[in-house]
Amino acid sequence: MRLPRPHRVDVLIAGMSLLGGILLWSLGLFMQRPETSPLPPWAALVPLVVICCQAVLRRTRPLTALAISCLALIGDLFTVGSLVTVIVFTDAVYSATVYGPDRFARHAPKVTGVLTVAVTGVLIAIFQEAESLLLGVVFGLITLAPATTGAIVRNHRQAAEAARLRAEQTALLAELDRTQAITAERSRMARELHDMVANHLSAIAIHSTAALSLDDPVTSRNALEVIRENSVAGLTEMRRLIGLLRSDSDDWEPAARPSLAGLESLLTQAGANGAASGLGFTLDTTVDGVPAEDGPGAISLPAPVEQAVYRIVQESLTNALKHAAPGQVAVSLDHRTGESLTTTVTSPYGARTGPRAPGSGAGLVGMRERVVLLGGEIDAGPEPAPGGGPGKVWRVRAVLPVHDDKEPDA
Template sequence: MTLPRPHRDDLLIAAGGLAIGLLMWSFGLHTQTDRLITARWATLIPLVVMASMEALRRTMPQTALAVGTVALVADQFTYGSLVTALMFTDLVYSAVVYGKPAAARRIPYTTGLITIGVTIGFLVWWQNAIALVVGLITGMVSFLPAVTGAVVRNHRQAADAARLRAEQTALLAEMDRSQAVVAERARMARELHDMVANHLSAIAIHSTAALSLDDPGTTRQALTVIRENSVEGLAEMRRLIGLLRDSSGDAEPAAAPTLDGLDSLVTQAATNGESSGLTFTLDDSRKPDAGALPAPVELAAYRIVQESLTNALKHAGPGEVRVELGVRRPDGALTVGVISPLGGQPGPRAPGSGAGLVGMRERVALLDGEFESGPVTADDGRKEWRVRAVLPVGTSDREPPAWYA
């Protein structure tokens, strides 16, 4: 077993204590005049042992204290050295500060009991006030350093705990910042996709048609649709830029779209899908006096319909695309459904990335709603693609999150 290497400061303390002890011994400075061992050199043995233990005060504190205690007791049978006693106090202090937690708790109580026991014992033996002086010296050599070490250790532990809490707080703050950045990026990605994808898809489809069909009438109609979607897409982009500006910018954010705008959204989709044989209908079965919905719910429903219509323009076969709005009983949740024909689309198509379905699912999840999408079979046996979302409205009295837009 390899012994731990002594700390450099401990070696300096041990060397300094031994040098001072030897200097005092050379001048004949002792703590006692009449003892059992009268040889002057005998005083050096406890001094050397105590100095050696000082070198281990940090690496082996409990062993150093045990050996130092024996050396201090042996020093009482010689003429004695003040430096030996002082180094012992440092060993008691070090055992509490650097020792194991159990030893650090036990040593102050043990030294206190020893001080009381020595005082009472000498009072009974000598029956004079000198016993109190001996007890005081014993307390100064053992109990006082132990209490000082306990105070220092408690302060160090408190400082370490405070530093650990500060590090944990900083880590949590960094995690919150990272999550906020991720949430903001996801919000921006959803908004950008939902705002622009519909218009760009229509532009891609009609520009392909204009390039592939040598018909002036068809080309003019396609260019008209392209221009309309370009203008509307530009307006949507300006709105997105307004959302991203702070209050000190030169543009104020426009109001978020609501379900009142679904009529124009469906009309625009009908114009864009006319060349592909698509028709679009809106069936709103809600009561006219149902009242306003929470802003996050209206925005999520609008975006779900908008993205579903975009997907229908990209992938649906000829036929009717139905947009259905309703209220689920008994909780009053808003239901949104978009059903489109499933099949090959004639003519040009716009590529898809799959981000639309992910964005819709994220929007519904943020409102603790339900979302499903996939192929279904109609009553007449036709294959259809259905998107269905259920958006709870029970949080209408609560402000939407700052990052939800």
């Protein structure tokens, strides 16, 4: 197995330690007097060289380096000794704690602490002198101190790494939230723009086509009146939306929110726009199965629900103006108190001889998005005519869960 390449700092530490040890040895600076050592002074160079060479493994193989250092330190005890050998040994203990396995790092301070106490006790028992306590302190300085320091450094590094990872995750989540917020806001703006302007532009397209295709002054004048009315209304809506997008003031007052009370005027406008295409519009409102005399205004629901219903009806009427065959377009609201509000819009489905306006399908997408956001259901498509009549109808049916602001009295 190929050994990993040693870190250049470790190579520098090994080289500097060896040069320093050789310098001290050449100056005759030993840990003990030569006459008390059983080996000649040059023997101290052997453990010095061994322990300095292991320093290149202090990061890549910390436990192996520590084992080699222990053997070198034991061998150094039988020579005149070198201060550099002891210092490099303390670095080996420190490195093993910092770069070694987690289990070793957790137990190193405990084991070295127990060894320090045991060695101090043995020395006192053998020599029975106060100086033995100092030897125990020295042993603790070269074992317990570096192990404890290494454990502290390792814990700080792990805490810093965990904090860095948390910061990266937080930044990533913030970026995801920002992206989702931008996407949601763009979708909301697209829905609002489509709902506010598409109806007017569809009417303009249909009536301008009728005015161009029919050589009738009365028809052309009526078409131009409808075109002017829808142009002014569409321009007003566009200016309001542009003002909303450009405004950075909290005091800006938006237009009134669409509500169920405005459905009657919406159908009146649709009737004027669809007269040239042979379309008629009806509105039916029931509350708990009973017809509501006051129409949609009799239903009071949370603002998001009323706005969604208004936009669904508006888009359905716009699609009817674009594509429906001549006939009746029926809008019905069925409110079940405290349960749901079912909105159904049916229009004649089939070939159309009059003018048509192109469609993009964005309206159906916007309706589905609104319904899904409120936890409701929606389906749209052709169906057989109700009551077994001839032909087919295009039906849009949306069911929105509601919780009334006012519960009925018991």
